[in-house]
Amino acid sequence: MLPPAKPYKTSLYLSCAWNDRSAFRELVALLQxxxxxxxxxxxFLLPEDHPAAGADNERSLYEAVRGKMKYCQAVLIPADAPSAYSRWINKEIIAATSEMNKPLIAVRPPDSGEPSLIVKQNADRIVGWDAEAIVQAILELSAP
Structure with missing residues (x-):
């Protein structure tokens, strides 16, 4: 259990893969x-209807992801990202880890399968669907 603490405010980039289902709302409610x-x-997230999402130009999608991620202290991705979102996830992982040095936290939704290899190789931490575990990872990996 997290101890009561002084107020802490952070900005989180939530992977575009959370767009596909109600998991985005569930994740936000869990953190709250x-x-x-x-x-x-x-x-912060790049919505599915963002113009770069449908663009054939991979660079414009990457730049849009990067622009949203720039001011965030941590990046949360689903550990079981469906293959339909691999285009997004790959760009988010590259931007977070290689370019911006943002902590990458993979969250395992309930009843999810094994995290993908790319997530295992790049996540700073993989946590379960537990508010305290997620917040603890955010605090440990992104606190100044």
Missing amino acids: TCRDRGFRFDT
Whole structure:
């Protein structure tokens, strides 16, 4: 259990792969359960209907992801990202780890399968669908 702490506010980039299902809303609601312990956050993501999402130009998609991620302290991706989102996930992983040095936290949704190899190789931490584990990873990996 996370101890009560002084208020902490952070900005999180949530992977575009969270767009596909209600998991985005569920993840945000899960994180909000830690508000009583001082954890506050803003979320950034690139919506599915963003013009770069349908572009044939991979560079424009990468730049759009990078632009949203730039001001965030940590990146949350689903550990079981469906293959339909591999185009997004790959760009998010590259931007977070290779270019921006952002902590990459993979979250295992309930009833999810084994994390993909690319997630295993690049995530700074893989956590379960548990608010305290997610927040603890955010605090440990992104605190100044």
